[in-house]
Amino acid sequence: MPGNPYRVRWTAHALAKVEILGIDRAEIERAIIECDYVRRQNPGAAAWRINAGRLVIVYQHPDRGDRSAARVVTVWRKR
Numbered sequence: 001m002p003g004n005p006y007r008v009r010w011t012a013h014a015l016a017k018v019e020i021l022g023i024d025r026a027e028i029e030r031a032i033i034e035c036d037y038v039r040r041q042n043p044g045a046a047a048w049r050i051n052a053g054r055l056v057i058v059y060q061h062p063d064r065g066d067r068s069a070a071r072v073v074t075v076w077r078k079r
Contacts, residue, residue, distance in 0.1 A: 004036045005070035014072040032070050046073035054078050
């Protein structure tokens with residue numbers, strides 16, 4: 001398993017979602033960097049998923065071979 005990410009990149013879709021939902025990007029980035037060790041496999045477009053409180057974060061790590069970076073694919077709020 002690759003080392004934990006310490007940089008976070010964003011897809012255009014994920015950036016649009018956080019803007020629509022009014023979520024602070026720093027909150028998402030912090031969750032990925034601090035909670036990568038509890039990630040679960042995601043069955044969809046990206047490899048990993050984290051539940052961070054009421055947020056669900058789906059991301060790819062490593063990002064295009066860069067073990068230092070994760071790429072946020074999408075985000076949503078749990079009901």
